[in-house]
Amino acid sequence: MLHTGAHKLNNALGQALLARRLGKRRIVAETGAGQHGVATATVCARFGFECVVYMGAEDMIRQAPNVERMGLLGAEVRPVEFGTQTLKEATSEAIRDWITNVETTHYLIGSCVGPAPYPEIVRELQAVIGREAREQILAAEGRLPEVAIACVGGGSNAIGLFAGFLDDAEVRLVGVEAVGAASLGAGRAGVLHGSRSSLLVDDDGQVLDAHSISAGLDYPGVGPEHAFLRDSGRAEYVGASDEEALASFRRLAATEGIIPALEPSHALAKALELQEDLVLVCLSGRGDKDLSAVLSR
Amino acid sequence: MKTLAIYLMCGAATPKLAEAAVEGGADIVELGFPFSDPLADGPVIRRAGERALDEGMRTAACLECLAATRRRVEVPLIPMTYASLLEAYGYDRFATAAAEAGATSLIVADLPVDAEPGLRRVQLVAPTSTDERIALAAERTDGWLYLVTVTGTTGARGDLSPALRTLVERARDLTGLPLYAGFGISTPEQAAAAAAIADGVVVGSRAVEVAADGPAALREYVASLREAVDSAPLVSS
Numbered sequence: 017m018l019h020t021g022a023h024k025l026n027n028a029l030g031q032a033l034l035a036r037r038l039g040k041r042r043i044v045a046e047t048g049a050g051q052h053g054v055a056t057a058t059v060c061a062r063f064g065f066e067c068v069v070y071m072g073a074e075d076m077i078r079q080a081p082n083v084e085r086m087g088l089l090g091a092e093v094r095p096v097e098f099g100t101q102t103l104k105e106a107t108s109e110a111i112r113d114w115i116t117n118v119e120t121t122h123y124l125i126g127s128c129v130g131p132a133p134y135p136e137i138v139r140e141l142q143a144v145i146g147r148e149a150r151e152q153i154l155a156a157e158g159r160l161p162e163v164a165i166a167c168v169g170g171g172s173n174a175i176g177l178f179a180g181f182l183d184d185a186e187v188r189l190v191g192v193e194a195v196g197a198a199s200l201g202a203g204r205a206g207v208l209h210g211s212r213s214s215l216l217v218d219d220d221g222q223v224l225d226a227h228s229i230s231a232g233l234d235y236p237g238v239g240p241e242h243a244f245l246r247d248s249g250r251a252e253y254v255g256a257s258d259e260e261a262l263a264s265f266r267r268l269a270a271t272e273g274i275i276p277a278l279e280p281s282h283a284l285a286k287a288l289e290l291q292e293d294l295v296l297v298c299l300s301g302r303g304d305k306d307l308s309a310v311l312s313r
Numbered sequence: 314m315k316t317l318a319i320y321l322m323c324g325a326a327t328p329k330l331a332e333a334a335v336e337g338g339a340d341i342v343e344l345g346f347p348f349s350d351p352l353a354d355g356p357v358i359r360r361a362g363e364r365a366l367d368e369g370m371r372t373a374a375c376l377e378c379l380a381a382t383r384r385r386v387e388v389p390l391i392p393m394t395y396a397s398l399l400e401a402y403g404y405d406r407f408a409t410a411a412a413e414a415g416a417t418s419l420i421v422a423d424l425p426v427d428a429e430p431g432l433r434r435v436q437l438v439a440p441t442s443t444d445e446r447i448a449l450a451a452e453r454t455d456g457w458l459y460l461v462t463v464t465g466t467t468g469a470r471g472d473l474s475p476a477l478r479t480l481v482e483r484a485r486d487l488t489g490l491p492l493y494a495g496f497g498i499s500t501p502e503q504a505a506a507a508a509a510i511a512d513g514v515v516v517g518s519r520a521v522e523v524a525a526d527g528p529a530a531l532r533e534y535v536a537s538l539r540e541a542v543d544s545a546p547l548v549s550s
């Protein structure tokens with residue numbers, strides 16, 4: 017099922033098993049870039065679950081190929097046409113559906129956000145990234161990386177990568193946000209979607225719009241564990257601009273023959289600026305879905 | 314007597330509307346302080362919140378609205394909002410400012426019972442709450458327990474939720490506090506049926522809709538709820 021194109025599948029597959037164990041046969045999910053929606057639709061097809069994916073109307077335009085993919089996989093994609101019409105509202109609508117139909121429905125959240133225990137569930141399911149990356153780099157290089165770096169939207173690929181290196185104090189952990197969606201870099205404490213974390217909020221606690229060329233990073237909140245790692249100093253968080261991400265997208269394609277998703281292109285941009293020799297980047301997904309967005313710039 | 318609570322969204326017209334609701338027979342008025350992402354609310358209250366925010370109803374303006382309402386009515390006034398507003402304002406500071414503006418208590422829809430134990434507020438329980446959770450909510454709540462009749466958000470429903478009876482029975486075994494039922498109650502018939510089981514009812518979405526037609530319409534609507542609630546038998550369960 018890796019053809020779904022992003023790390024989102026690790027989590028979708030694990031939660032589908034949980035849903036089966038809970039005896040629930042209907043799944044709701046939110047999606048921004050559509051990657052999590054595709055992963056969810058895929059596992060639902062495989063397990064025979066009914067699947068409803070909420071997606072902001074604006075994102076449905078930006079990520080049209082993924083909307084079609086979800087349809088092919090048998091999922092119903094419901095447009096969310098109020099507020100920012102992006103991931104924030106899609107998440108709210110998925111949660112409203114879930115709390116209404118909780119007897120039959122599992123909410124398959126796509127990142128390490130949401131009410132407890134979701135941030136922990138998603139971290140555990142994505143921790144496979146860090147575990148395998150650690151083994152692989154030890155096998156390939158005979159040592160740990162000096163830096164492990166990943167993009168941060170809700171933060172699931174990053175927390176999964178970091179999980180493998182948290183206890184290795186010598187490994188620098190760096191998360192890269194979109195500058196227009198820098199919940200950690202520019203946020204303050206707030207409560208959204210059932211968790212208290214660092215958020216883009218105004219002086220009154222009203223949640224602000226996030227802006228990023230990459231739909232998967234366009235979320236004003238972030239997993240609470242990242243706020244904790246920032247405050248404890250164990251991880252650092254920096255921002256990359258749309259232009260920096262676009263430049264790395266093109267550069268990786270041209271130099272390595274790998275077309276990355278726009279989300280990890282943010283991590284690639286900042287990896288290029290690091291002084292260290294051995295840097296581990298989490299390439300959380302591939303870029304087919306972003307071609308039209310990139311080529312139109 | 315059974316209690317009738319009416320929910321209104323804060324706005325320029327709200328003090329007059331609250332007065333009309335009280336004239337119609339409301340015992341308690343809940344005042345919505347709008348939040349950008351109201352997870353517990355269905356479309357009617359969500360849209361009312363969006364309009365209120367567009368009109369500038371931020372925390373300071375809502376506190377003024379509360380104070381202006383307090384000058385017109387004597388019934389308990391309860392701000393209902395979301396934790397992000399308190400997080401930004403400061404929990405203690407918010408509680409103090411609300412009390413100074415005339416609030417009787419608070420409802421914070423997305424603050425779990427075990428969070429911020431120092432903040433006195435009315436606790437909510439739902440059909441999915443465990444007995445342990447209901448007992449804790451009853452122990453910590455401020456005067457009465459808010460029974461969410463449905464699994465789901467605020468908003469009118471076709472029928473009174475069948476889950477309410479069981480929830481009332483479970484809560485009665487755990488506490489002697491008054492139990493008021495809300496979410497999904499919009500017609501006088503539903504209000505009467507809910508009041509026959511619980512100690513009071515809370516009406517939100519439909520009141521917000523009627524309030525758009527002005528104080529006279531709201532007074533009449535609340536009076537119809539009052540009559541329905543008073544027709545309910547006094548001894549419940």
Ligand SMILES: Cc1ncc(COP(=O)(O)O)c(C=O)c1O
Pocket residue numbers: 021022023048049050051052126127128167168169170171172173174231232233277279280300301302
């Ligand atoms: C390829 C890819 N990377 C990263 C993300 C951001 O999510 P997270 O921060 O939870 O890893 C997304 C979200 O859609 C994505 O599709």
